[in-house]
Amino acid sequence: MFAPRIQRRMFSASTRNLSKVTVLGAAGGIGQPLSLLLKMNPRVTELALYDIRGGPGVAADISHVNTKSTVKGYNPTPTGLAQALKGSDIILIPAGVPRKPGMTRDDLFNTNASIVRDLAKAAAEAAPEANLLIIANPVNSTVPICAEVYKARGVYNPKRLFGVTTLDVVRASRFVSEIKGTDPKDEEITVVGGHSGVTIVPLFSQSKHPDLSANAELVNRVQFGGDEVVKAKDGAGSATLSMAMAGARMADSLLRASQGEKGVVEPTFVDSPLYKDQGIDFFSSRVELGPNGVEKILPVGEVDAHEQKLLEACFGDLKKNIEKGVAFVAANPPM
Numbered sequence: 001m002f003a004p005r006i007q008r009r010m011f012s013a014s015t016r017n018l019s020k021v022t023v024l025g026a027a028g029g030i031g032q033p034l035s036l037l038l039k040m041n042p043r044v045t046e047l048a049l050y051d052i053r054g055g056p057g058v059a060a061d062i063s064h065v066n067t068k069s070t071v072k073g074y075n076p077t078p079t080g081l082a083q084a085l086k087g088s089d090i091i092l093i094p095a096g097v098p099r100k101p102g103m104t105r106d107d108l109f110n111t112n113a114s115i116v117r118d119l120a121k122a123a124a125e126a127a128p129e130a131n132l133l134i135i136a137n138p139v140n141s142t143v144p145i146c147a148e149v150y151k152a153r154g155v156y157n158p159k160r161l162f163g164v165t166t167l168d169v170v171r172a173s174r175f176v177s178e179i180k181g182t183d184p185k186d187e188e189i190t191v192v193g194g195h196s197g198v199t200i201v202p203l204f205s206q207s208k209h210p211d212l213s214a215n216a217e218l219v220n221r222v223q224f225g226g227d228e229v230v231k232a233k234d235g236a237g238s239a240t241l242s243m244a245m246a247g248a249r250m251a252d253s254l255l256r257a258s259q260g261e262k263g264v265v266e267p268t269f270v271d272s273p274l275y276k277d278q279g280i281d282f283f284s285s286r287v288e289l290g291p292n293g294v295e296k297i298l299p300v301g302e303v304d305a306h307e308q309k310l311l312e313a314c315f316g317d318l319k320k321n322i323e324k325g326v327a328f329v330a331a332n333p334p335m
């Protein structure tokens with residue numbers, strides 16, 4: 001009867017429970033609350049906060065929070081970025097510009113592609129075995145960019161590269177709970193595809209409320225939830241606080257899984273076999289996490305006719321977004 005508990009204790013005693021987490025872009029709208037939430041996470045033992053400006057200030061502030069982890073800030077000195085990355089178990093990248101009203105995420109490509117490429121190169125050199133979590137948009141392209149950079153250096157491990165799409169399921173569960181008058185923690189909604197507009201595909205037929213798949217307004221709200229925030233912020237950026245929560249949840253799930261917890265499942269945009277036969281190399285679906293990163297990519301499962309149409313609409317854009325990222329690195333390799 002007590003066996004699982006004893007087993008758990010034995011396992012945690014023998015597993016490496018020291019966890020360095022690095023945030024690149026730590027002084028930004030997402031970076032600051034994300035770093036604070038990571039400081040509150042007892043599984044994080046060391047926090048490294050890097051930004052092109054303001055990293056040490058944010059680190060000094062957060063370091064006064066009375067939890068046990070150490071916090072250090074880094075500037076872009078010749079060795080600052082490498083020091084922030086060295087020994088990291090998890091690297092989160094929210095560095096990059098956010099949208100303004102009227103922009104698509106793809107409109108960020110010209111600025112963010114090179115930022116993410118260069119940070120990925122630094123990560124591939126200083127901490128090639130870390131889990132790399134990409135928040136910077138357009139995620140559908142920035143994740144393939146990282147894969148290409150790691151491949152070029154011969155250190156690509158598809159099990160360690162994640163596009164953070166957690167915010168899409170966070171939104172979906174909250175929006176459903178508002179409609180149904182339920183607690184969002186009881187509303188687990190699968191969202192698959194990518195992270196922009198029609199590439200975001202909620203699968204309500206697999207939830208407790210299959211009828212919702214016919215609710216076009218709700219589907220649209222999940223697909224364009226980011227635009228709702230961009231519009232409300234009126235030029236001052238996009239989602240930062242809800243994104244920080246979603247990023248911290250994804251990091252915590254990886255830490256729990258790496259420290260031996262079984263059955264940890266998160267949605268995430270990964271190098272996936274699910275639609276490779278259709279030329280789509282990266283896809284977000286429910287993924288079981290483990291000590292090596294991706295443990296198992298779960299199938300999309302049954303979808304209804306509404307969702308099948310959404311999936312078909314997703315594939316075209318997603319394929320183009322992925323190809324754009326791959327082509328960018330081929331034409332503009334990191335220096």
Ligand SMILES: NC(=O)c1ccc[n+]([C@@H]2O[C@H](COP(=O)([O-])OP(=O)(O)OC[C@H]3O[C@@H](n4cnc5c(N)ncnc54)[C@H](O)[C@@H]3O)[C@@H](O)[C@H]2O)c1
Pocket residue numbers: 024025026027028029030031050051052053094095096097098099108112115119134135136137138139164165166167168195237238239240243
């Ligand atoms: N994946 C998602 O669900 C999701 C959700 C929200 C926002 N985002 C994206 O996250 C990104 C950041 O959004 P934000 O609101 O925090 O923007 P922000 O402008 O407030 O912060 C970005 C930070 O990145 C830093 N930065 C820029 N270039 C850098 C570099 N080369 N190295 C290190 N730091 C650098 C900036 O100095 C700034 O502090 C945007 O691209 C946005 O679209 C993604």
Ligand SMILES: O=C(O)C[C@H](O)C(=O)O
Pocket residue numbers: 098099105137167195225226227229230238239
């Ligand atoms: O909408 C954006 O540009 C930011 C982010 O991708 C989001 O979904 O909130």
